[in-house]
Amino acid sequence: KLSPRLEAVANLVDAKKRVADIGSDHAYLATYLVEQGKVAQAIVGEVAFGPLDNAKHTVATQGLGSQIDCRLADGLAAVSKEDGVETVVIAGMGGLLIKKILNDQKQLGPFSQLVLQPNTDQDAVRAWLVENGYAIVKEQMVEEGEHRYEIIVAEPGKQTLSADDLTFGPFLRKEQGHIFLQKWQHEQKRLQLVLDRLKEAGQVDNPKYHQVSEKVKKIQEVLSA
Ligand code: SAM
Structure with a gap:
């Protein structure tokens, strides 16, 4: 069972895609997506040994080793063109780190879908997306305990965002939901x-x-x- 935050992220991932979850820690998200039959193959990337071991442990326990590949790498260096990754998920990190991870391996993109959940600096993430050939197609907020999280979904495309859109989110600010x-x-x-x-x-x-x-x-x- 995923936390409400990770469940919301998972629900935004397009079905039947090859997914990479960068900074996956326990690989809960990838495991959920594969077990739900939503995706056939997943790559989970981790920069640190401890979280990578957590991921490997989850995958082994669930017997999903043939579908989920756990790789030790910095950011999107976990992925190569040949992997044919369509959706990239980066969740539970600061926005500046997410932006850096995307920017460091720009040449791999554009991916057909990005599902990003920056804990901070959401404006910097939105700005990076529109400057790099992505359009935000969906946004969602989710509550977990004391915290409120923003999830941003982007696809290749053109978009112009105002300063208010960058700060508050083009969809979120129009919807004005309770979170x-x-x-x-x-x-x-x-x-x-x-x-x-x-x-x-x-x-x-x-x-x-x-x-x-x-x-x-x-x-x-x-x-x-
Ligand atoms: N994505 C999971 C989630 O949303 O629950 C785990 C989030 S956890 C707070 C952040 C993870 O990102 C840590 O396990 C950390 O090792 C990993 N991480 C940080 N920088 C990274 C990088 N440059 N490349 C890959 N993983 C990274």
Whole structure:
């Protein structure tokens, strides 16, 4: 049984594709996809020995060794053109790391589908996608415990995104779902506290005060759109 976050990621993966899950740790996602019959073959890539062992252990325990290949590599170096990978999943990492992983092996792409779940810096991931021949086709938010996660699905294509699209997500900001609202209300409160502290410290003329208050205004504007 997958966590709600990983289950949401898995559900966004196109069926009948060859998948690579980069930074897979336990290989739970790949195992789930193969067991569900959603994909025939999966490559799981791991940069570290511990997580790679976790992955190998799961695959061996489930007897899926002929369908899931666990490889030790940095990012997409786990994959070669000959593998014919169609969908790449990169989940549970910072957005800047995801962007680096995609960028380091650009020549392998474009892949027919990217399913990305950046924990932070979602704007940087979106910007990378549109600058590198991908269009975002779907976005989803999922709640797990205290956390709210964004999942971004992209396919080869052209797309122009505004600054608001990059920050809030082109689909998410239009849908204004309840997890989206919670995330940004939470962020707004956090930034408001920063403003209150700066004010108490007599720092309203500090450029930082202006910067943060612009962010708060932007959030208010997007939430009331
Ligand atoms: N993808 C799983 C998930 O979403 O639950 C595991 C996420 S885990 C927090 C991040 C994993 O990414 C770690 O196991 C780490 O070793 C791996 N990782 C970090 N940088 C990597 C890289 N450059 N290439 C491959 N794996 C990497």
